[in-house]
Amino acid sequence: MDTVVIKNSKMDKKTIIFIVLGSFIIVIFAYFIFSSSNTVSNAPASYSTQDELRPRVKVESVLYDFGSMKVSDKKSYDFPVKNVGKKPLQLSNITTSCDCTFAKVIYDGKESPEFNMHSKSNYMAVIEPDKKAIIRVTYKPYVMPVYGFVEREAHMKTNDPEMQDLAFKVTANVK
Secondary structure, eight states: OOOOOOOOOHHHHHHHHHHHHHHHHHHHHHHHHHHHHTOOOOOOOOOOTTOSSSOOEEESOSEEEEEEEOTTOOEEEEEEEEEOSSSOEEEEEEEESSTTEEEEEEETTEEOOOBOTTOOOOOEEEEOTTOEEEEEEEEOGGGSOOOEEEEEEEEEEESOTTOSEEEEEEEEEEO
């Protein structure tokens, strides 16, 4: 009776590890190639001030004072933004003036991700004509403790040719 002996050699283990790692690298490489080539341009529509059929931003206020607050507090304020134009209003490149300040868009019952100073995103809110969105600005002093009077801002780009840059400011006296 013949006996078959199978050896578990180190070469076999090295080969398996090489194949697994090589496959992993190929998958990652393919992901980056396909994800970069299949991205949809998120560029805002462009209009001139002479276009009658264009989006138009209407805001009630761009400033809100939280008053006195503790460094451990967190306060938010909702700024209404209405599109009084004839074409969809696009809000993009949302950022804030500090890591302790956050902004998000609330439209049609949906909330965007929360953005702050270092946010990088392709997010774009599209507000239809005669519709209103909310820009929620939240200040969390405990993230970067500062005491006394503070001013923080949320910024975004719009495709309204008369108001291409939109900023909302909140102030507080942090104790």
